[in-house]
Amino acid sequence: MIKFPDDFLWGAAASAPQTEGHSLLNGKSATTWDKWFEMNPEKFNQDQGPKDTSNTYEMYPEDVENMKKIGMNSYRTSISWARLLPDGKTLNTEAVTFYRSYFQDMLNHGIEPIINLFHFDMPWWLMEKGGWENRESVTDFAYYAKIAFEQFGDLIHKWTTFNEPIVHIECGYLLGFHYPAIVDMKKAIQVGYHTLMAHVLAVQEFRKSQVKGKIGIILNVLPAYSRSDNPEDLQAKKNSDLLNTRSFLDPAVLGMIPDDLVTLLKDNQLLPVVESGDKKLIHENTVDFIGINYYQPTRVQAPVNPNYPAKMPDDLYVPYDWPDKKINPYRGWEIYPQALYDIAIMMRDQYKNIPWYVSENGMGVADEARFKNNQGMIEDNYRIDFIKEHLEQLHxxxxxxxxxxGYHMWTFVDCWSWLNGYRNRYGFYSVDLDNDFKRTVKKSGLWFKQMTGQNGF
Incomplete structure (x- = not known):
């Protein structure tokens, strides 16, 4: 039997914008998602926007009860910046009441809340000033973090600053998947740098607040796998690691931006604008722990005819389609559990063996109603197998x-997923959008309860 430590954190992860609903109610101001849906609803799956999502704002007491029923002892979600500080300055007291009640309810049920500050939900008032392109965003975020620590620091003892910062950089400024849908690598690098400095100043505010607890960051990091050992492919792997993994992991844990990354950016005329004192701030404000989101490996090879200087990441590395891959056809993502072992060893050997946890891992599947049994339960055996295979490698x-x-699944109840809406489902509980958001446990939820009850399988 595979057994985990007695104090291991078993749970799930989600975010405020993907679960809360009430997106323009109860004092909350608009985010880029609210505005983009207003401007271009046709971009969103089946016109499913951010308005209701999973209605956790109203249904959190039931959700917390359901967490307990399947053996969760922890849960990671986020605070909505636009809900807590609708104009960036004024505290929304109704938001404080909601979050305090939600977090206390978790604690009352023996579930530890891990609270994240930013999960792709840029407030519109800040977007109008340029968003992460504007250096003001760094101090705006630090102020928001300070207020969050003051309001909830007595309840929350594990904080994270950002979820997957690479995603809002890449999707918003390189690939066109998130607002403002710009394709400009120079801007993307600047956005990335400001995001890093926002993280650093939030950590500084946490240290100054002297609240009890620890602070980290959630990153989608993993070592890239190269097509071959020839020098060109290995250089592509190095470039991918520098941009996608080490760009945030090295500063967060080691307190420094990699020299090789600086050289790569300089050689390609992509260096961001920095301020004096930034290097010292990065060095002095490292994290206590890391969360790692893992879904699929990164496989790369050398580009055939790259631009120089690079205009896009595919001038530095391109994807490699491994012929032996196993695929989740609904997302088009490779399933490769072995990477979790490689990540574990990377964290042990290259990052001071800092405490870390799997902050997201999961399998999105479309049309899960196909798998309902005669009692109306979704028999998601594929999800159970997915979890087992990954936990074996983690162990x-x-x-x-x-x-x-710890190990957290994405996600607890089926949630709204940006432009994809509810196309793919990930939860231990299904959500019936046509029946008052009714929650129904899936087979994986019952298996999770059994597994956590014996702390292994």
Whole structure:
């Protein structure tokens, strides 16, 4: 039997914009998602926008009860910046009441809240000033973090600053998947740098607040896998690692931006504008732990005819289609559990064996109603197998000495997923959008309860 430590965190992850609903109610101001849906609803799956999502704002007491029913002892979600500070300055007291009640309810049920500050939901008032392109965003975010620590620091003892910062950089400024849908690598690098400095100043505010607890950041990091060992492919792997993994992981844990990354950006005329004192701030404000979101590996090879200087990431590396891959056809993502072992060893050997946890892992599947049994339960055996395979590799890494303290699935109840809406479902509980958001446990939820009850399988 595979057994995990007695104090291991078993749970799930979600975000405010993907679950709360009430997106323009109860004092909350608009985010880029609210505005984009207003401007271009046709971009969103089946016109499913951010208005209601999973209605957690009203249904959190039932959700917390359901968390307990399937053996969760922890849950990571986020605070909505636009709900807490609708204009960036004025505290929304109704938001404070909601979040305090929600977090206290978790604590009352023996569920530890891990609270994140930013999950792709840029307030519109800040977007109008340029969003993360504007250096003002750094101090605006630090102020928001300060207020959050003041209002909830007595309840929350594990904080994170950002979820997957690479995603809002890449999707918003390189690929066109998130607002403002700009395709400009120079701007993307500047947005990335301001995001990093916002994280750093939030950590500084946490240290100054002297609230009890620890602070980290959630990153979608993993070592890239190269097509071959030839020098060109290995250079592509190095470039991918520098931009996608080490750009945030090195400063967060080691307190420094990699010299090789600076050289790569300089050689390609992509260096961001920085301020004096930034280097010292990065060095002095490292994290206590790391969350790692893992869904699929990064496989790369050398580009055939790259531009120089680079205009886009595919001038530095391009995807490699591994012929032996196993695919989740609904997302088009490769399923490769072995990467969790590689991540564990990377964290052990390259990042001081800092405490870390799997902050997201999951399998999105479309049309899950196909798998309902006669009692109306979705028999998602594929999700159970997915979890087992990944936990086996994680356990192997922990046995080798990697300092992992938890495993969180994406997600607890089916949630809204940006432009994809509810196309793919990930939850331990299904959500019936046509029946007052009714929650129904899936087979994976019952399996999770059994597994967490014996702390292994």
């Amino acid at each position: 192997k890494g922990m046995e080798a000495g990697s300092n992992c303290f």
